[in-house]
Amino acid sequence: MATIGVFDSGIGGLTVLSEALRQAPSHHYIYLADSANAPYGEKSSEWVAARSLDLCHWLVREGCQALIIACNTATAEAIANIRHEMPAIPIIGIEPGVKPAVKKSQNHKIGVLATQNTLKSDKFKALLEGLDHDCQLITQAGLGLVPLIESGALDTAETEALLREHLAPMQSAQIDTLVLGCTHYPFLAPLIKKILGPEVEIIDTSEAVVKQLCRKLEEHHLLQSVPPRIIHLYSTLDAEALSAQAKQLIPAAFEQHSVQTSTVFIS
Missing domain, CATH: 3.40.50.1860 (Rossmann fold)
Known part of the structure; x- marks a missing residue:
């Protein structure tokens, strides 16, 4: 033990x-x-x-x-x-599950929702550089989401509005796979599915x-x-x-x- x-x-x-x-x-x-x-x-x-x-x-x-x-x-x-x-x-x-997302995506359009520090880190850049793929990656910093989750606001109008704002570029790009690059974000999965629809697969590592x-x-x-x-x-x-x-x-x-x-x- x-x-x-x-x-x-x-x-x-x-x-x-x-x-x-x-x-x-x-x-x-x-x-x-x-x-x-x-x-x-x-x-x-x-x-x-x-x-x-x-x-x-x-x-x-x-x-x-x-x-x-x-x-x-x-x-x-x-x-x-x-x-x-x-x-x-x-x-x-x-780390964000970009590798499994690349394998799963059918239309080669993948969204990555993560914190600002994760997206700008050398480790994340190295992760992307190590991939052999032809996918389009749409990255978005989920500014403001963690404090809302910490406060228990998992299904409020404020959280949904902010989440819609962050996910809008990914919807415009017609992603079919979304990588959750912060361990807080899976708590928002029901709300994310509501916004993106059931056809978008969510990757949690x-x-x-x-x-x-x-x-x-x-x-x-x-x-x-x-x-x-x-x-x-x-x-x-x-x-x-x-x-x-x-x-x-x-x-x-x-x-x-x-x-x-x-x-x-x-x-």
């Missing part, structure tokens, strides 16, 4: 935690939401890199033996340095991320079969609010696992 740390700028990484609990329930999980500093997508690259490393150090001090950086922005800005600083620990990042986690756990001999079913939710802002959001967004986790919550200050 391993203790696995999952961190995000806020509640977005709950999408990854939910998938981890489905695929690999036989572990302890520590989820850390840096909600006091969300969103990361509009902060400086230097700040994101330094903060992400600090949070990973904290998770390791709490006993984590593997880490999931469940934030596209933090992965883009920090994962190389984190892996350099912690070479003995399996560290799994997340949580499943692939957790499969990679399981491979790394096996390599490090950390896989076990007896599920302790314990999750500890930490927030740098308000753990009770995080717990309430988690109960709403991933209720199955609370039905099958013992959940503890704490508010922490991490300098």
